[in-house]
Amino acid sequence: MKLWMAHTKAELLALLRTPGFLIPTMLFPSMFFLMFAAPNLPSTAAANFATGSFMTFAVFTVTFFQFGVGTANERENPWSSFVRTLPASPLYRNAAKVTTAAVLALLAALVLVLASAASTPLDLPLARWPRIFLALAAGGVMMGMLGTALAYLVTPKAALPLANLIYLPLAFIGGMWMPPELLPKIVQEISPYLPSRQWMELVWPAVGDGSWDVGHWLAVAGFTVAFAALAGWAQRRDEAVR
Amino acid sequence: MIAAVENVHKRLGKVQALRGVSLDVREGELLALLGPNGAGKTTLVSLLVGLRAPDRGKVRLAGGDPRQPATRRVLGLTPQATGFPPALRVREVVELVRAHYSHPQPTDALLDRFGLGELAARNVQALSGGQARRLAVALAFAGNPRLAVLDEPTTGLDVESRRALWREIERFKQEGGTVLLTTHYLEEAEALADRVAVMNRGRVVSEGSPEAIKRRVGLKRVRFRAAERPELAGVERYEREGDLHTFWTADADALVRRIAEQGVAFADLEVLPISLEEAFLAVLDGEVQA
Numbered sequence: 001m002k003l004w005m006a007h008t009k010a011e012l013l014a015l016l017r018t019p020g021f022l023i024p025t026m027l028f029p030s031m032f033f034l035m036f037a038a039p040n041l042p043s044t045a046a047a048n049f050a051t052g053s054f055m056t057f058a059v060f061t062v063t064f065f066q067f068g069v070g071t072a073n074e075r076e077n078p079w080s081s082f083v084r085t086l087p088a089s090p091l092y093r094n095a096a097k098v099t100t101a102a103v104l105a106l107l108a109a110l111v112l113v114l115a116s117a118a119s120t121p122l123d124l125p126l127a128r129w130p131r132i133f134l135a136l137a138a139g140g141v142m143m144g145m146l147g148t149a150l151a152y153l154v155t156p157k158a159a160l161p162l163a164n165l166i167y168l169p170l171a172f173i174g175g176m177w178m179p180p181e182l183l184p185k186i187v188q189e190i191s192p193y194l195p196s197r198q199w200m201e202l203v204w205p206a207v208g209d210g211s212w213d214v215g216h217w218l219a220v221a222g223f224t225v226a227f228a229a230l231a232g233w234a235q236r237r238d239e240a241v242r
Numbered sequence: 243m244i245a246a247v248e249n250v251h252k253r254l255g256k257v258q259a260l261r262g263v264s265l266d267v268r269e270g271e272l273l274a275l276l277g278p279n280g281a282g283k284t285t286l287v288s289l290l291v292g293l294r295a296p297d298r299g300k301v302r303l304a305g306g307d308p309r310q311p312a313t314r315r316v317l318g319l320t321p322q323a324t325g326f327p328p329a330l331r332v333r334e335v336v337e338l339v340r341a342h343y344s345h346p347q348p349t350d351a352l353l354d355r356f357g358l359g360e361l362a363a364r365n366v367q368a369l370s371g372g373q374a375r376r377l378a379v380a381l382a383f384a385g386n387p388r389l390a391v392l393d394e395p396t397t398g399l400d401v402e403s404r405r406a407l408w409r410e411i412e413r414f415k416q417e418g419g420t421v422l423l424t425t426h427y428l429e430e431a432e433a434l435a436d437r438v439a440v441m442n443r444g445r446v447v448s449e450g451s452p453e454a455i456k457r458r459v460g461l462k463r464v465r466f467r468a469a470e471r472p473e474l475a476g477v478e479r480y481e482r483e484g485d486l487h488t489f490w491t492a493d494a495d496a497l498v499r500r501i502a503e504q505g506v507a508f509a510d511l512e513v514l515p516i517s518l519e520e521a522f523l524a525v526l527d528g529e530v531q532a
Contacts (some may be wrong), residue, residue, distance in 0.1 A: 003341055003342065006341035007338070009338075010327060010330060010334065014327060014328055014329040017329035017365075018328065018329055077327075077328075078321060079321060079325040079326055079327050081293060081488070082321030082381075084313065085291040085292060085293060085314060085319045086311075087312060087313075087314040087315040087318065087342050087343070087385075088342050089312050095366030162283070175486065186481075192338060205485065
């Protein structure tokens with residue numbers, strides 16, 4: 001507990017003192033929402049739907065980059081191998097990273113909800129929030145695993161450009177920026193095969209008070225397991241060489 | 243015995259970094275690990291501190307496996323000074339490390355001992371090279387370890403800071419601590435070490451007290467002033483600086499006798515031991531020829 005707190009404190013302090021990373025990550029999804037989505041949301045149903053999409057986008061941004069680029073940077077920094085020599089299981093440090101990402105993701109989602117509430121006829125009753133939270137968390141874990149896998153698969157320098165290359169199409173094709181029926185025809189056909197779209201299929205029923213289709217939960221779980229296995233394999237491969 | 247490796251082999255990628263290394267670290271001693279870059283010192287240290295597992299052979303730390311976190315409670319290590327976590331302050335880094343130990347050093351006392359008291363609130367990225375080095379060494383002692391592993395502790399330090407660090411290392415030893423030191427500075431090993439292990443190409447090629455290693459090489463220096471270089475037999479190596487002549491020889495007594503017999507007009511005659519650095523180079527030369 002003490003160690004988990006100590007590592008979480010260190011991670012959060014480091015983040016708070018690098019506003020150049022923190023503020024854009026927090027504000028980018030909301031800015032995007034205000035510019036492109038908010039002006040075209042006349043009804044509460046449409047506002048709820050779009051807010052769900054952009055909240056997911058905000059959580060995606062935080063978890064994917066926090067674990068992707070963050071882990072890649074750590075691979076370059078000898079401090080992380082020093083920490084591995086301290087008498088503590090790596091679980092504490094990993095738990096601290098998950099906590100930090102969760103705090104950031106919640107903040108980013110909160111900023112988005114505030115932005116939406118101020119500019120659209122958003123109306124999400126409290127009763128819907130447990131399901132929204134659950135859906136967001138499940139996808140956040142999945143994308144954190146994808147980020148970690150990426151960080152270990154490529155060289156630290158390639159991680160950031162490659163992360164952007166994956167992140168933007170995943171968000172767009174997955175339907176985080178506009179409803180899938182407005183996407184180009186070809187994109188509509190690819191969309192259901194992406195983890196980002198499967199994630200949206202969990203969030204949309206949660207904001208719209210619809211029922212969940214078990215198939216989408218299985219798909220998200222399947223992607224999570226696959227990304228975790230890939231991350232584990234890539235991490236062991238990396239350790240064997242260094 | 244606080245740490246030991248036994249017939250350890252380790253391959254890193256395509257490089258066979260360790261080829262059958264056996265070495266003990268005894269409680270209360272300062273063991274210096276010497277060797278050129280690529281000799282395998284860092285790989286050996288990484289096994290002892292639990293960062294890697296050996297391909298073959300055994301690694302023990304305080305009777306346990308250093309890969310187990312609980313075993314590493316006896317251990318304190320210097321991080322590389324270039325790699326502190328970004329955006330943390332000196333005090334915060336020390337406290338993060340202290341949180342891992344049950345009886346750590348008080349933060350302020352530790353900072354003062356290493357001349358960091360006034361830098362406690364400084365961001366680690368803003369430290370000078372020497373200050374960062376001192377912080378790195380301080381972190382090795384933060385948890386009151388039984389074994390401190392100091393990897394190149396004084397690289398890049400000025401003479402005064404180096405002496406100050408040596409004093410802290412001596413003090414730790416006097417309180418009963420054990421030190422494993424890797425260094426490029428032979429002067430440092432000579433000043434601090436009870437025992438020296440010389441590594442080359444993945445093996446320990448020589449091991450003993452600094453004096454024993456020097457004796458093993460078996461040379462002494464005979465030095466005096468004279469106008470001309472006298473012709474002398476039994477000389478391994480010769481150097482001249484102005485009128486100061488230095489002869490390296492296996493038998494200093496015989497050489498001095500010869501100088502007297504030949505009636506050389508000398509002044510300021512001295513017989514000197516060779517430095518550890520020269521002994522070390524000779525040990526490595528022998529290894530290359532073997």
